[in-house]
Structure formats: structure tokens, C-alpha cells
Amino acid sequence: MVVAEAKTSSKPLIAAATGGTPSRRPVWFMRQAGRSLPEYRAIRADRGMLESCFDAALVCEITMQPVRRHDVDAAILFSDIVVPLKAAGVDLDIVAGTGPVVARPIRTADDVAALPRLDAAAVGSVSQAVGLILGELTDAQALIGFAGAPFTLASYLIEGGPSRTYENTKAMMYARPELWHQLMAQLADITVEFLRVQLDAGVHAVQLFDSWAGTLSVADYQTYVAPHSARVLAEIAEYKVPRIHFGVGTGELLAPMAHVGADVIGVDWRVPLDEAARRVGPGKAVQGNLDPTLLFAGPEVIESQVRRIVRDGEKAIDAGAVGHIFNLGHGVLPATDPDVLTRTVELVHRL
Amino acid sequence: MVVAEAKTSSKPLIAAATGGTPSRRPVWFMRQAGRSLPEYRAIRADRGMLESCFDAALVCEITMQPVRRHDVDAAILFSDIVVPLKAAGVDLDIVAGTGPVVARPIRTADDVAALPRLDAAAVGSVSQAVGLILGELTDAQALIGFAGAPFTLASYLIEGGPSRTYENTKAMMYARPELWHQLMAQLADITVEFLRVQLDAGVHAVQLFDSWAGTLSVADYQTYVAPHSARVLAEIAEYKVPRIHFGVGTGELLAPMAHVGADVIGVDWRVPLDEAARRVGPGKAVQGNLDPTLLFAGPEVIESQVRRIVRDGEKAIDAGAVGHIFNLGHGVLPATDPDVLTRTVELVHRL
Numbered sequence: 001m002v003v004a005e006a007k008t009s010s011k012p013l014i015a016a017a018t019g020g021t022p023s024r025r026p027v028w029f030m031r032q033a034g035r036s037l038p039e040y041r042a043i044r045a046d047r048g049m050l051e052s053c054f055d056a057a058l059v060c061e062i063t064m065q066p067v068r069r070h071d072v073d074a075a076i077l078f079s080d081i082v083v084p085l086k087a088a089g090v091d092l093d094i095v096a097g098t099g100p101v102v103a104r105p106i107r108t109a110d111d112v113a114a115l116p117r118l119d120a121a122a123v124g125s126v127s128q129a130v131g132l133i134l135g136e137l138t139d140a141q142a143l144i145g146f147a148g149a150p151f152t153l154a155s156y157l158i159e160g161g162p163s164r165t166y167e168n169t170k171a172m173m174y175a176r177p178e179l180w181h182q183l184m185a186q187l188a189d190i191t192v193e194f195l196r197v198q199l200d201a202g203v204h205a206v207q208l209f210d211s212w213a214g215t216l217s218v219a220d221y222q223t224y225v226a227p228h229s230a231r232v233l234a235e236i237a238e239y240k241v242p243r244i245h246f247g248v249g250t251g252e253l254l255a256p257m258a259h260v261g262a263d264v265i266g267v268d269w270r271v272p273l274d275e276a277a278r279r280v281g282p283g284k285a286v287q288g289n290l291d292p293t294l295l296f297a298g299p300e301v302i303e304s305q306v307r308r309i310v311r312d313g314e315k316a317i318d319a320g321a322v323g324h325i326f327n328l329g330h331g332v333l334p335a336t337d338p339d340v341l342t343r344t345v346e347l348v349h350r351l
Numbered sequence: 352m353v354v355a356e357a358k359t360s361s362k363p364l365i366a367a368a369t370g371g372t373p374s375r376r377p378v379w380f381m382r383q384a385g386r387s388l389p390e391y392r393a394i395r396a397d398r399g400m401l402e403s404c405f406d407a408a409l410v411c412e413i414t415m416q417p418v419r420r421h422d423v424d425a426a427i428l429f430s431d432i433v434v435p436l437k438a439a440g441v442d443l444d445i446v447a448g449t450g451p452v453v454a455r456p457i458r459t460a461d462d463v464a465a466l467p468r469l470d471a472a473a474v475g476s477v478s479q480a481v482g483l484i485l486g487e488l489t490d491a492q493a494l495i496g497f498a499g500a501p502f503t504l505a506s507y508l509i510e511g512g513p514s515r516t517y518e519n520t521k522a523m524m525y526a527r528p529e530l531w532h533q534l535m536a537q538l539a540d541i542t543v544e545f546l547r548v549q550l551d552a553g554v555h556a557v558q559l560f561d562s563w564a565g566t567l568s569v570a571d572y573q574t575y576v577a578p579h580s581a582r583v584l585a586e587i588a589e590y591k592v593p594r595i596h597f598g599v600g601t602g603e604l605l606a607p608m609a610h611v612g613a614d615v616i617g618v619d620w621r622v623p624l625d626e627a628a629r630r631v632g633p634g635k636a637v638q639g640n641l642d643p644t645l646l647f648a649g650p651e652v653i654e655s656q657v658r659r660i661v662r663d664g665e666k667a668i669d670a671g672a673v674g675h676i677f678n679l680g681h682g683v684l685p686a687t688d689p690d691v692l693t694r695t696v697e698l699v700h701r702l
Binding site for chain 2: 165167168170171174175214216217218219249269270291292293294296297298301333335
């Protein structure tokens with residue numbers, strides 16, 4: 001439960017997330033720090049992704065680039081879903097054009113038993129980065145912590161990399177449910193530890209990404225995933241900061257995902273925000289949901305769609321949501337013109 | 352509208368699709384002809400995919416392999432979504448491990464204007480294959496014709512191949528709606544011609560695959576896609592055969608997809624069949640929806656899930672569906688054990 005005084009936060013994102021009255025309509029973009037920005041491409045030109053995620057000064061710089069450029073209302077810690085796994089000692093790399101590649105995918109009970117725990121000291125650079133970022137933000141800007149949820153972490157570890165079918169992941173889930181729950185429990189521990197490091201360092205909110213949960217039916221989500229995501233969110237409740245929860249293609253899962261303990265539910269572009277608010281029920285904020293491909297459609301289409309989403313956000317509030325945080329429905333695509341993002345922020349703030 | 356006598360068809364699939372009483376519960380599997388079968392891998396070892404799709408004897412053999420092996424209630428014409436585009440003269444290939452690759456992606460008005468029409472003679476081998484297959488089927492077995500819907504065809508042509516984001520496709524859709532509708536109209540013409548060739552040759556049903564429509568919101572589907580899919584299905588209505596319509600991740604789109612003129616709506620595993628029937632409304636059959644990854648979960652889990660889906664199918668009929676055709680929620684995965692498929696068919700028929 002978020003503290004009452006958060007409602008009157010000077011940070012529009014925190015006010016919107018907690019049922020307060022934000023001083024302006026808060027907006028940020030998933031993957032706002034990244035390849036859409038020339039300054040990001042320049043700074044990453046000779047540095048690997050994982051190396052960058054463990055360099056506090058670099059994490060701070062990359063996190064701040066879009067905040068300086070676009071005047072968004074939140075920074076999100078620059079990281080990757082597999083960072084806590086790497087820090088724990090899992091042999092993996094992030095391969096350009098592919099994504100995470102795990103050297104020895106987890107398939108057996110021995111593999112699960114051998115999964116290391118995360119020691120906070122192994123992500124000391126992340127803690128340090130949070131401190132540096134907080135020193136650069138204004139009082140109106142929020143810093144959002146970042147972590148992957150257990151299911152999405154499990155899918156990378158079991159498949160060995162990105163997947164379209166999640167067949168090995170689901171095979172373990174369906175055929176070996178005890179082993180599955182053991183793995184998910186260990187991953188929940190890692191996620192909790194990774195979020196605590198960020199929360200102890202002072203992040204103002206967290207976003208838990210269950211990016212690939214949308215591959216599951218409601219029944220499977222409830223049986224195999226929800227208990228572990230719920231534990232993650234419960235174990236950080238004591239920090240009393242807004243907990244944002246997001247996945248792609250989760251139209252069927254919006255209510256169960258919100259009910260694992262999220263304060264804000266992220267919505268992709270497939271479900272209008274007001275419909276999302278009805279599915280979730282009252283008392284949560286909604287975040288989203290411009291289709292990132294719309295940013296290629298030219299200023300007139302973008303303006304009309306941004307206006308529609310702002311209206312949908314207001315309808316969501318009428319339907320019981322406590323607030324609306326403007327965002328895309330998924331991450332910024334690398335080919336996006338950064339000036340278009342800047343103008344979109346200006347428009348959201350003007351409306 | 353399907354003819355009344357179809358209800359009493361000796362083919363269980365046709366009876367289930369048309370509100371009749373099938374002599375047994377019909378079952379087939381999307382991508383039942385394919386890499387899960389050793390006899391398929393053997394016959395394709397030294398032949399390219401596209402080459403195979405234009406060889407009538409080979410199409411017949413590959414189409415019949417799973418029918419002989421599994422005793423499914425339907426054959427589906429072995430083909431690929433891009434076959435009619437290739438036949439029309441589009442320079443493309445199917446690359447193993449990647450999928451369709453289009454030599455010159457369609458991006459401009461000139462590209463759209465240059466898109467060739469499909470001449471029935473260019474798919475004469477497909478017509479011939481249908482005749483050969485019909486000669487091998489029993490009176491109880493149905494042959495389902497195959498085509499991709501305009502949106503999915505457009506996505507391949509515009510992206511140049513498979514995509515996770517469809518950013519170029521949506522950019523044209525949003526930014527150049529007139530050009531988009533012109534392209535979709537031309538693709539609808541190609542799809543209609545390809546289906547007519549199959550229908551003239553005697554297929555008993557057709558399945559229109561809009562595999563990637565699930566990337567769209569309802570509003571965008573209705574504006575940019577539905578009119579063209581509706582025209583395709585309307586233009587083949589005169590054949591009075593069941594028209595099955597399917598896409599992946601289409602929970603939000605089940606009603607609009609059914610209402611473009613489908614007699615049977617294919618459902619993936621994310622939405623239970625009875626819930627799908629409620630979304631669609633009465634008067635259509637439902638097809639689906641075992642998660643294909645469940646086939647890796649061992650006999651006990653498979654049996655319990657097959658039984659659940661049969662129950663969901665019965666509840667769908669209680670909710671207004673005219674019938675249930677058992678299928679997977681997406682295609683058979685290549686690593687699937689074919690014996691598991693055979694036993695699944697036996698179980699469905701026994702229940």
C-alpha cells in the first residue's frame with residue numbers, strides 16, 4: 001500500500017500513481033533510453049550491453065539522456081532483464097540483434113538447484129548508479145527501478161534466449177510443476193533482491209516487467225506465475241512506493257496481473273485504457289498505451305492518437321482508475337525519430 | 352451461408368461446422384503436415400518449400416501423410432501463405448529457419464501499383480493437387496483449402512519477411528491509409544482467386560489465416576483490415592462451404608474476426624472456447640484450442656487438458672456455438688512427437 005502523502009507528491013508520476021492530483025499529466029516511454037537516441041548509440045558504440053549495465057557512471061548517463069532531451073516525468077534505470085542473473089553468476093551474454101543468450105539453458109533439477117542466489121554486493125554498481133541519477137533529477141522527476149518478473153526470467157533461462165513459442169518453458173511448467181515452482185521461487189528471490197538494492201538506494205517507484213506473460217492463458221498464469229509475482233511485489237511493499245506491472249499482449253491477464261499486488265497496471269495498445277480499467281477494477285492507476293509504431297505515422301496521426309489516449313485515460317479514471325501515466329504500449333522502437341518523442345511529450349503536457 | 356444439407360454431411364468436420372450432428376468429434380491440427388513427421392522431413396530433404404508447394408503430386412503426398420498417420424478428420428492443403436504471391440510473380444523465397452523473404456519489400460505507391468494479379472493458371476498445380484487429394488480421402492474426411500488473409504500477406508510484403516513489431520506495415524496503414532486500402536484490395540483479389548481455384552477443384556471448406564492480425568487493436572482491425580477480409584469471405588460465399596477464420600493472440604478480435612463472414616472461428620489457447628463463443632455470439636462454430644506446447648507435457652497432462660477442451664467445447668455449444676472442431680491453438684511445433692499427435696486424435700474420438 002502506497003503512503004497517503006505520496007498523493008501530494010511534487011512528482012507528477014507519483015501523484016498519478018497514487019490517486020493524487022499531478023501538477024501535469026505525467027509521461028515517460030518504455031525503452032526511452034536506447035537506440036532511438038544518437039547520444040546513446042555514440043556512447044554504446046564501443047561498449048557491450050552488459051558491460052554498460054554494470055558501469056554506474058554510464059548507467060547514470062544513459063538513464064538521464066532521454067530525461068534531458070524529452071523532458072519526460074520519469075527516468076527509468078537503464079538495465080536489462082538479465083542483469084540480476086548475470087550478477088548472480090549465470091553464464092549469459094546479450095548478443096546484438098538477438099538478445100540474451102544463456103550458455104547452458106536450465107532444463108533439469110540439477111540445473112535449477114545450481115542456479116545461484118543474488119548477493120546485493122554483486123549489483124553494487126546499480127546501487128551506485130541510482131545514487132548518481134537521483135543527484136541529477138529535479139524534484140518533479142521520478143526515478144523508476146527496473147526488474148524482470150520471474151516468468152520472463154524463467155523463459156530466458158529455460159529457452160536459452162528469446163523465443164516465439166516458449167515450448168521448453170511451458171514443457172517444464174506443465175510436466176514438472178514442482179521443479180517449475182522451485183525455479184520460480186528462486187527467481188523471485190533474485191528479483192526481490194535486485195529491487196531491494198534499487199529501493200534501498202532511493203528509487204521512487206519500480207516497474208516489474210513480465211514481458212512475455214501474454215503467452216499464457218489466465219488459468220496457467222494463475223497457477224504457475226501469479227503466486228511468484230505476488231510474492232515479489234509483497235516483499236517490497238514495505239518501501240511504500242508505487243509498483244508498476246507490465247506485459248505485452250496481456251489483454252486476458254490485466255486483472256490477474258493487477259491483482260498480484262500492482263499499484264499501476266501497464267497496458268499495451270490492444271486494449272483501450274478505459275476498458276483496461278474496467279477489467280482491472282477500481283483502485284489502480286493505468287499506464288500506456290500508444291502503439292509505438294504510431295510514432296512513424298506523421299504529426300497529424302500522432303496528435304489525434306495521443307488525444308484519443310488522453311481521453312481514454314480520463315475515461316479510465318471515470319471507470320475507477322486512480323490515475324493515468326502516459327506511455328507507449330511497448331518499448332520505443334530503435335528507428336523512432338527522437339524529435340517525434342520530444343514533441344509527443346510536449347503535446348501530452350499541453351493537453 | 353452454408354447449405355442446409357451440410358448439416359447432415361457424412362464428414363464430421365462439415366457437420367460440426369454447420370450445426371449438424373457429427374458422427375464423431377472432429378479433430379485436425381494446424382500444420383499437421385510438416386516437420387513433426389519423419390516422412391515429411393524425408394520427402395522434403397532435397398526439395399525447397401516453394402518448389403514443393405507447386406508440385407501437385409508432392410502436395411498431395413504431404414497433405415495426406417498426417418491423414419494416413421493420425422486418422423484426423425480433415426486434410427488441409429499443404430501450402431504456404433506466400434504461395435499465391437509467388438504464383439502472381441512476386442520475387443520471394445522461403446528461407447529455412449527464417450520464413451518468407453521478399454526481395455523488394457513494398458513501401459511506395461509505385462510498389463503497390465506494380466503488385467501483379469494472380470492468374471488462376473499460375474496455380475494450376477494447386478488445382479491439380481486438390482483433385483489428387485480428393486481421390487485419396489474417404490467420404491468421412493474433409494479437405495480444407497488454405498489461404499492467408501490480406502493483412503498477413505501485407506505484413507510479409509511490406510516488412511520483407513517475418514516481424515515482431517510490424518512497424519513498416521503499421522506505418523503505411525496509419526500514415527498512408529489510401530495506399531494501404533489499395534494494397535489490401537489487391538491482396539484481397541489475389542486471396543479470392545487463390546481460394547476460388549481450390550473451391551472450383553472441390554475443397555470442402557476453407558481456412559483463411561490472418562495469423563498476425565492479433566497485433567492490431569479492435570479499432571484498427573475494423574478500420575484497416577475487416578473490410579478486406581469481409582470481401583474475401585463474401586466473394587466465396589457462393590460456394591456454400593464452411594469458412595474457417597483464424598489468427599494468433601486474437602482474444603480482443605474474436606467477435607470482429609467472426610463477423611467478417613466466418614462460419615467457424617479459430618481460437619488460440621489464451622481464451623477458453625466457451626468464453627470465445629460468448630464473445631463471438633451465437634451461430635458460429637468454434638475451432639481449437641490446445642496449447643501446442645502441451646504436447647510436450649506427457650500423457651497425463653495432455654489427457655486432462657484434452658478433456659478440459661472437450662468440456663469447454665461443449666460449454667461453447669451451450670453458449671450458442673453451433674459446433675466444436677478440436678484443434679491446437681496454433682500450429683504443431685516441429686519437435687512434437689508424432690505418436691503423441693496420433694494418441695491425441697484417438698482420445699478426442701473416444702471422448
